[in-house]
Amino acid sequence: MTFFAIIGRVVLALLAEIGRLALFVWQAVSHIIRPPFFWRLIAQQVMRIGYFSLPVVALTAFFTGGALALQIYYGGNEFNSESIVASIVALGITRELGPVLGGLMVAGRVSAAIAAELGTMRVTEQIDALTTLSTNPYKYLVVPRVVAAVVTLPILVFFADIIGIMGGFVVGTSTLDFNAGVYIKNTADFLKFDDVMSGLIKAGVFGFIIAVMGCFHGFHSKGGAQGVGRATTNAVVSASILILAANYVMTSLLFAN
Amino acid sequence: MSDAKIELRNVHKRFGSKVVLDGINLTVPQGQSLVVIGGSGTGKSVMIKCVLGIIRPDRGEIFVDGKNVLKMDQSEREKSLRKFGMLFQGGALFDSLSVWENVAFGLIQGRRMKRMAAKDIAIEKLAKVGLGPEVGELYPAELSGGMQKRVGLARAIAVDPEIIFFDEPTTGLDPITADVINQLIVDRVKELGATTLSITHDMASVRKIADRVAMIYKGKIIWEGPREKIDQSGNDYVDQFIHGRAEGPIGMDVLKP
Numbered sequence: 001m002t003f004f005a006i007i008g009r010v011v012l013a014l015l016a017e018i019g020r021l022a023l024f025v026w027q028a029v030s031h032i033i034r035p036p037f038f039w040r041l042i043a044q045q046v047m048r049i050g051y052f053s054l055p056v057v058a059l060t061a062f063f064t065g066g067a068l069a070l071q072i073y074y075g076g077n078e079f080n081s082e083s084i085v086a087s088i089v090a091l092g093i094t095r096e097l098g099p100v101l102g103g104l105m106v107a108g109r110v111s112a113a114i115a116a117e118l119g120t121m122r123v124t125e126q127i128d129a130l131t132t133l134s135t136n137p138y139k140y141l142v143v144p145r146v147v148a149a150v151v152t153l154p155i156l157v158f159f160a161d162i163i164g165i166m167g168g169f170v171v172g173t174s175t176l177d178f179n180a181g182v183y184i185k186n187t188a189d190f191l192k193f194d195d196v197m198s199g200l201i202k203a204g205v206f207g208f209i210i211a212v213m214g215c216f217h218g219f220h221s222k223g224g225a226q227g228v229g230r231a232t233t234n235a236v237v238s239a240s241i242l243i244l245a246a247n248y249v250m251t252s253l254l255f256a257n
Numbered sequence: 258m259s260d261a262k263i264e265l266r267n268v269h270k271r272f273g274s275k276v277v278l279d280g281i282n283l284t285v286p287q288g289q290s291l292v293v294i295g296g297s298g299t300g301k302s303v304m305i306k307c308v309l310g311i312i313r314p315d316r317g318e319i320f321v322d323g324k325n326v327l328k329m330d331q332s333e334r335e336k337s338l339r340k341f342g343m344l345f346q347g348g349a350l351f352d353s354l355s356v357w358e359n360v361a362f363g364l365i366q367g368r369r370m371k372r373m374a375a376k377d378i379a380i381e382k383l384a385k386v387g388l389g390p391e392v393g394e395l396y397p398a399e400l401s402g403g404m405q406k407r408v409g410l411a412r413a414i415a416v417d418p419e420i421i422f423f424d425e426p427t428t429g430l431d432p433i434t435a436d437v438i439n440q441l442i443v444d445r446v447k448e449l450g451a452t453t454l455s456i457t458h459d460m461a462s463v464r465k466i467a468d469r470v471a472m473i474y475k476g477k478i479i480w481e482g483p484r485e486k487i488d489q490s491g492n493d494y495v496d497q498f499i500h501g502r503a504e505g506p507i508g509m510d511v512l513k514p
Contacts, residue, residue: 036369124349125347126349126350128309128349129351131338133363134338134363135362136335
């Protein structure tokens with residue numbers, strides 16, 4: 001009996017959490033389209049989420065592009081490697097690795113920061129204080145972060161695409177002795193608008209996941225420092241897993257035909 | 258009662274299996290100061306948060322100016338919240354904003370006032386709690402506990418509210434600072450003609466700021482009367498509480514963690 005009781009409790013807790021999350025997302029989204037809008041706060045969050053994530057995302061992309069070039073060269077057919085390396089690096093970075101790795105890095109940085117900040121605000125009653133000052137906490141705290149993340153993630157990933165391809169280019173032309181002009185030509189020939197676009201759409205969705213998970217866990221944190229710590233961990237873990245799951249779903253939808 | 262500013266009727270709230278409010282009936286007449294006393298964990302804070310709409314009670318009715326706040330939609334509720342000011346136990350100052358921005362928050366965000374006009378009012382309100390304009394430029398983390406309470410009070414009175422809630426206004430302060438805060442509360446409330454509902458377990462505070470006193474125990478109001486009657490309440494629970502005795506009808510079950 002106890003075994004079934006445990007399963008039941010876990011399932012119920014999971015369903016309750018999904019319900020809470022659904023309500024939270026509904027509140028957040030419905031406030032995005034209703035005035036007043038806090039432009040100053042959105043701009044502030046664009047700086048914090050987007051601009052300050054640039055070095056992390058750029059380094060991730062650069063090394064990933066470089067490693068990818070090496071792997072394709074070593075593992076692939078050396079006979080035709082010059083065109084294969086360039087094209088697979090370009091496709092791999094723009095379609096999958098740019099958005100996914102960029103998204104995961106930003107999830108680690110930003111989801112954690114949001115959850116810690118809002119979690120501390122929750123346990124010190126600052127979120128309740130917002131309500132008493134006639135300010136809707138969803139509008140003031142959640143909306144700017146969600147909007148900023150959805151807008152900036154595609155921009156970040158666009159830069160990641162460029163830098164990732166550059167990483168492949170640097171390794172290709174220095175370590176693997178490829179001709180620079182041919183490498184660029186191969187990249188340009190293979191890369192289509194749709195490849196880049198699919199990655200940017202993914203990035204927008206990942207931005208939404210990152211901000212919503214950070215805000216959700218921060219909002220519902222309780223129990224002082226330990227609770228905030230737990231909220232931070234949960235935000236990063238859930239954002240990362242959801243990014244990977246959403247990536248699979250979107251890949252299967254976007255590349256179905 | 259026709260002059261009731263706030264009225265709670267049979268309010269119930271439980272978290273899981275823990276009953277926190279078990280049928281609260283309480284009336285605060287216009288312009289009066291009601292102080293609710295009771296031990297830690299007896300539901301005092303939850304009661305105030307129910308009136309503010311931060312927590313939704315399971316059952317019962319709450320009237321503010323004769324209107325049932327639980328039946329209001331979101332925009333009506335936000336409008337009704339403009340009547341309120343609240344001083345939180347830990348201050349709940351926004352640590353990302355300077356002191357004057359904290360005080361002016363309700364004016365700028367809630368009432369869409371221009372920043373410079375709101376700053377003038379903020380500095381005026383800071384003066385009313387005995388703080389100079391130079392304090393306005395500091396951040397909450399740079400202030401002592403007593404100063405944070407003063408800033409919290411200035412923020413609570415900034416929008417000239419009709420109703421003010423005080424959540425343990427003197428907790429964590431030395432007796433002299435506590436008395437200064439109590440005196441400020443009495444003066445500012447009298448000046449505004451506001452109706453106040455306070456919760457505390459500091460008897461010095463009760464004797465200074467209360468017109469009427471109510472005692473909450475196990476989620477129910479067990480005694481209510483004017484401040485002068487508190488020493489002759491004839492209620493063993495109240496006697497035990499105001500004299501701070503470990504022995505009495507309030508058993509160890511509430512004192513154990």
